Amino acid sequence: MTALARTAVRSACVGLALLGHASLIAASPRAPDVDDTAVRARADALIAQMTPEEKAAQLTTVFALPPMKSIVDRRAASGGGSFLFVTDLRETNRLQRLAMEKSRLKIPLLFGFDVIHGLTTIFPAPIGQAASWDPAMVERDQAVAAAEARAVGIHWAFAPMVDIARDARWGRIVEGAGEDPFLGSAMAAAQVRGFQGPRIGASGHIIAGPKHFAGYGAALGGRDYEEADVSESEMRNVYLKPFQAAVDAGAGNLMSAYMPLNGIPATGNRWLLTDVLRKEWGFKGWVVSDSEAVNSLVTHGFAANPQEAAAKAVSAGLDMEMALFNPAMDTLPQAVAAGQVSPASVDEAVRRVLEAKIRMGLFENPYVDEARSAKVASDPAHLAAARIAAERSAVLLRNQGALLPLDARKLRSIAVIGSLADSQRDALGPWVFPMNNPPSQSILTGLRAKLGPRVTVSYAPGVAIPARVNPSPFAQIEGAFAMPKRPDPGNDTAGIADAIRAAQAADVAVVVVGQAADEIGELASSSSLDLPGRQQELLDAVVATGKPTVVLLMNGRPLDLKGTKAAAILEAWYPGSRGGEAIANLLLGDVVPGGKLPFTWAKNAAQLPMYYAHLTTHDPKGAATRYWNESNAPTYPFGFGLSYSTFAFSNVKVAQPQIARGSSVVVTADLTNTGSRTADEVAQLYIHQKTGSAARPVRELKGFERVTLKPGESRTLQFRLGPDELRYWNAATRDWVIDPATFEVAVGADSTAPFQTSFVVVP
Numbered sequence: 001m002t003a004l005a006r007t008a009v010r011s012a013c014v015g016l017a018l019l020g021h022a023s024l025i026a027a028s029p030r031a032p033d034v035d036d037t038a039v040r041a042r043a044d045a046l047i048a049q050m051t052p053e054e055k056a057a058q059l060t061t062v063f064a065l066p067p068m069k070s071i072v073d074r075r076a077a078s079g080g081g082s083f084l085f086v087t088d089l090r091e092t093n094r095l096q097r098l099a100m101e102k103s104r105l106k107i108p109l110l111f112g113f114d115v116i117h118g119l120t121t122i123f124p125a126p127i128g129q130a131a132s133w134d135p136a137m138v139e140r141d142q143a144v145a146a147a148e149a150r151a152v153g154i155h156w157a158f159a160p161m162v163d164i165a166r167d168a169r170w171g172r173i174v175e176g177a178g179e180d181p182f183l184g185s186a187m188a189a190a191q192v193r194g195f196q197g198p199r200i201g202a203s204g205h206i207i208a209g210p211k212h213f214a215g216y217g218a219a220l221g222g223r224d225y226e227e228a229d230v231s232e233s234e235m236r237n238v239y240l241k242p243f244q245a246a247v248d249a250g251a252g253n254l255m256s257a258y259m260p261l262n263g264i265p266a267t268g269n270r271w272l273l274t275d276v277l278r279k280e281w282g283f284k285g286w287v288v289s290d291s292e293a294v295n296s297l298v299t300h301g302f303a304a305n306p307q308e309a310a311a312k313a314v315s316a317g318l319d320m321e322m323a324l325f326n327p328a329m330d331t332l333p334q335a336v337a338a339g340q341v342s343p344a345s346v347d348e349a350v351r352r353v354l355e356a357k358i359r360m361g362l363f364e365n366p367y368v369d370e371a372r373s374a375k376v377a378s379d380p381a382h383l384a385a386a387r388i389a390a391e392r393s394a395v396l397l398r399n400q401g402a403l404l405p406l407d408a409r410k411l412r413s414i415a416v417i418g419s420l421a422d423s424q425r426d427a428l429g430p431w432v433f434p435m436n437n438p439p440s441q442s443i444l445t446g447l448r449a450k451l452g453p454r455v456t457v458s459y460a461p462g463v464a465i466p467a468r469v470n471p472s473p474f475a476q477i478e479g480a481f482a483m484p485k486r487p488d489p490g491n492d493t494a495g496i497a498d499a500i501r502a503a504q505a506a507d508v509a510v511v512v513v514g515q516a517a518d519e520i521g522e523l524a525s526s527s528s529l530d531l532p533g534r535q536q537e538l539l540d541a542v543v544a545t546g547k548p549t550v551v552l553l554m555n556g557r558p559l560d561l562k563g564t565k566a567a568a569i570l571e572a573w574y575p576g577s578r579g580g581e582a583i584a585n586l587l588l589g590d591v592v593p594g595g596k597l598p599f600t601w602a603k604n605a606a607q608l609p610m611y612y613a614h615l616t617t618h619d620p621k622g623a624a625t626r627y628w629n630e631s632n633a634p635t636y637p638f639g640f641g642l643s644y645s646t647f648a649f650s651n652v653k654v655a656q657p658q659i660a661r662g663s664s665v666v667v668t669a670d671l672t673n674t675g676s677r678t679a680d681e682v683a684q685l686y687i688h689q690k691t692g693s694a695a696r697p698v699r700e701l702k703g704f705e706r707v708t709l710k711p712g713e714s715r716t717l718q719f720r721l722g723p724d725e726l727r728y729w730n731a732a733t734r735d736w737v738i739d740p741a742t743f744e745v746a747v748g749a750d751s752t753a754p755f756q757t758s759f760v761v762v763p
């Protein structure tokens, strides 16, 4: 990008932030029911009339930022394919009108956007949503996000992000469901259903675009955009699983990743985009590149120039390019003329894009109808859903002496400490845009509102979190991402002294520490899991006062709290629009925490990558000595989370001790609430294949259910283990196999649950 262009976009984004919404308009009318043959015929009829330039134009989605207005308008009026980053319904309607009234073939535009964890109403960051282990809730929440998006003319979400993340240095761990393919698949499918509803084109719903296809989470060293070298068996057994689940759930779109996978850039990777995605999985939608990823095939040294890049991408199976200014796809007419790409491949890509527009009903209803509008985003049900999501996402990591819940009847004073406690913006997390006016609440506001005037709530920021050492490129390029500037913390210790005084004067201290929202996400990888700035010093100083201390974490990756002696730790993630209220409800015990970690909580960055489903290998008992100077154990295991109640698992049984290969076995387990509070437990089923034609993981999650039980109540839970759960991709045979083998089974509260029973698969 040229310096001029950068400046243009920078000022664009300032403008964008000022736009705001005068009104939020109701869902579009229901799209007509469409059958595949009719859709195809309609698309083909259009293709037959299109010039090479008109075809190429359908194959781009371009950032429609205000300084680019004349270019964007020209593209719309001449039959552009798609735009992104417009979230104002007047602007989507204006551009749509240009396409529908001025363009030769009157093909409507498709508008896409990063609807990641809400558009206006913000839900917890995706890693938090995954920590709920509640796919049904996540489905409902993405349906809310879809309704808000459709109401402003957005048709397509660049979400869910379904990349598996096993190296928490990688900033984008916060955007996905963590380390596990089974949990990740459940969350992927739930989000696709939530966004899309019963079918593509359903009223008030939008197309889901799972991303980033594929292997992006395996970035070398956790450094964003770095190459990924992943064996085929690991790709298929781990990284591709959530994508396939999303495709099986009917995802209409997919976004290709930036990085080279095993040396071949994902955006020009025929194995990924055609062999696996279309031939094996039967994907019928269209694939968009990540932003500028077609042009960056030149950067990778995979293409000599944009024309070759476009030709190679389309030939590999990519359909659409996301571009800032100069789409490589604009050169397709020349590439076809030069024989670099077949006209049939181009037509196929155009057909897939047109089919999406037809299925969305855009030819009939291109505009958002302001007259039939309702204030979708101000629906109070949306904020209530955001609060419930934040409550169900929280994970209780420590609760010594039953410090939590705080007893509201006895509590006289509470000291809230930490600059994150008073930050509305950070509580929303990454991928939240000021131009969409998201409602927000700080933890402090939530606690004050909950406790009322009877309890003295003092506040001491303690220490500010310093600015990033390497500033986020987004802060410069895409101003819509900009975060409020943090004050320079300097070396002043007065803030810590104030915090100590506040803690000493209160019954209890709640210290909110973590990472600011720009310290996680895209291009926010971190070489350390330490608390940024002097937050550790602050935390240690408060704990040293001897006052009962609750640590409230605001983060999206494991953090190294240096063995803090605080009595209680509650993981709040980036809790979203109603985070303050949710956290207050949890701390005061109106709601009982029931979330579980969706990743293994490594002690420090040197242990990474770390995940529970590693292979059984030489000297397992000696695992403790894998490092001579550090334990090989995490701080908290995958699936871990406490409650204000207690639970017991018993009677873990398999229906038959032996099953034939290809059939299923039912596992049952009794779960009892042995405590004194109605509360949730997440029952987790793990298997371990003892022997076989490959070394298999020490354990793998293959079932889970979040259950609410009253004190003393028991329930018998049932899980089915069938061919899908027992098969794996074998590197030697290069195929899916189910080995005749003994499978151990554990059902319990986290990934350390002991194996209680087993069954045998016979040939």
Ligand code: NOJ
Binding pocket: 114, 158, 211, 290, 291, 522
């Ligand atoms: C780049 C990111 O990798 C992707 O996730 C996002 O959807 C696009 N930019 C558009 O913002």
